[in-house]
Amino acid sequence: MTERVPVNPGAVEWSGDNPGIYLKTDPAGGYVTLALFFRVVLSPHGRGTAMLVLGAPETALGWPQAPNLMITDNQALARYLIDDFVVNMPTFRGKVGLQAATFLPLTDARVSGDVRTRHVETVRSGELVAEMDWGDLGPPFAVEVDAAQSATGTHQMYSVFLEARAASVRLDGVPLAGRLAERQLFGRTISTAFLAFSETWVRPAA
Amino acid sequence: MPIGIPVNAGRIDWTGENPGILLKEREDGPWSALALFFRIAWSPHGRGEAMMIYERPDLASGPPAAANAVITDNEPMARYLMREFVARFGVFGEVPAFAAMPVLPLRASATSGDPRGGRYVESVSSDTISVELVWEDLGRPTAIELPPALSGTGAHTMFSLLVEARRASILVNGRRLPGTPVPREQAGIRTTTAFLYFAETWISG
Numbered sequence: 001m002t003e004r005v006p007v008n009p010g011a012v013e014w015s016g017d018n019p020g021i022y023l024k025t026d027p028a029g030g031y032v033t034l035a036l037f038f039r040v041v042l043s044p045h046g047r048g049t050a051m052l053v054l055g056a057p058e059t060a061l062g063w064p065q066a067p068n069l070m071i072t073d074n075q076a077l078a079r080y081l082i083d084d085f086v087v088n089m090p091t092f093r094g095k096v097g098l099q100a101a102t103f104l105p106l107t108d109a110r111v112s113g114d115v116r117t118r119h120v121e122t123v124r125s126g127e128l129v130a131e132m133d134w135g136d137l138g139p140p141f142a143v144e145v146d147a148a149q150s151a152t153g154t155h156q157m158y159s160v161f162l163e164a165r166a167a168s169v170r171l172d173g174v175p176l177a178g179r180l181a182e183r184q185l186f187g188r189t190i191s192t193a194f195l196a197f198s199e200t201w202v203r204p205a206a
Numbered sequence: 207m208p209i210g211i212p213v214n215a216g217r218i219d220w221t222g223e224n225p226g227i228l229l230k231e232r233e234d235g236p237w238s239a240l241a242l243f244f245r246i247a248w249s250p251h252g253r254g255e256a257m258m259i260y261e262r263p264d265l266a267s268g269p270p271a272a273a274n275a276v277i278t279d280n281e282p283m284a285r286y287l288m289r290e291f292v293a294r295f296g297v298f299g300e301v302p303a304f305a306a307m308p309v310l311p312l313r314a315s316a317t318s319g320d321p322r323g324g325r326y327v328e329s330v331s332s333d334t335i336s337v338e339l340v341w342e343d344l345g346r347p348t349a350i351e352l353p354p355a356l357s358g359t360g361a362h363t364m365f366s367l368l369v370e371a372r373r374a375s376i377l378v379n380g381r382r383l384p385g386t387p388v389p390r391e392q393a394g395i396r397t398t399t400a401f402l403y404f405a406e407t408w409i410s411g
Contacts, residue, residue: 007394017247042321115253143212198404
């Protein structure tokens with residue numbers, strides 16, 4: 001275990017909540033649905049909310065031709081999150097649906113459920129309603145990973161994770177394809193649906 | 207580099223945001239007004255918001271004598287925070303007002319500004335009290351990890367993201383309370399008594 005110091009000398013990139021749901025139809029195959037939610041409280045582009053849904057991650061088309069979309073109230077922030085973070089995450093790397101995702105303006109956002117058992121993030125863009133729904137939640141645990149361990153490979157990351165044993169992603173009430181799978185994360189076998197609160201990404205000091 | 211093992215073995219008590227403002231009219235004088243705000247994403251009592259406002263820290267009375275009160279949308283959570291945390295946060299738990307604060311239902315809340323800009327504001331209202339906390343002249347965001355010996359309770363490991371404010375004010379029903387932030391030191395950082403704390407997690411054990 002390396003030495004712990006109270007003050008991280010690195011540069012904070014962004015901070016907020018960043019839960020996700022990744023679904024497969026074949027446990028041995030690739031993901032057929034990928035979704036991330038961002039509630040960012042601090043970033044170089046200000047605060048904001050964004051929901052990224054790739055219902056066809058291997059298809060280079062955006063909404064409405066394919067269910068690939070990003071609903072946000074801060075487009076500059078959402079572009080920064082995709083270009084500097086999401087594209088580098090192993091789960092999203094090479095997914096042509098990511099760059100094809102259509103950006104839509106967020107007209108409403110709300111959170112519901114009791115976070116001890118179920119948590120739902122709902123966003124609207126006009127008539128379109130997108131929902132991410134986590135259930136059967138486990139206890140929270142804190143993680144802090146170094147650059148070599150983090151999803152981008154270049155940042156330190158602090159977060160509080162809760163594993164969800166049930167989850168769905170819905171567009172206009174219709175669930176997108178796939179079921180939860182399992183993956184190795186932080187040395188544990190956990191499901192591919194998670195809440196991630198109080199997440200801070202730090203660029204390490206040189 | 208503060209990173210050790212990826213998963214902390216301790217128990218999460220709560221996680222969320224916890225900005226605050228402590229004001230004095232002169233640096234060597236008593237506290238003239240205090241405020242602490244919680245936006246909780248997870249706790250044993252669920253999520254919610256709570257504003258602890260101390261208009262008169264020296265007075266062991268709540269409204270109408272003074273706006274010493276807790277305004278919240280989750281009373282069990284607010285009582286848990288008061289009992290287990292605020293009571294142990296130095297002056298917040300030591301002043302006469304602490305024991306006299308009624309818990310009032312939150313009717314509205316709002317956030318405005320940008321913590322990487324010049325100004326950030328949290329506003330909370332009950333039926334009779336509206337509180338506005340304003341942080342200005344904001345500093346560089348800094349990720350901190352405090353061991354129990356340095357944390358507010360003395361018993362928890364605490365992760366947070368600190369943004370200090372060199373100017374701040376507390377308004378109650380539109381009236382600015384007396385005082386200004388004063389210098390303080392935390393974990394070797396020279397900072398002030400007006401702070402934004404985001405992504406804050408308290409861990410037992």
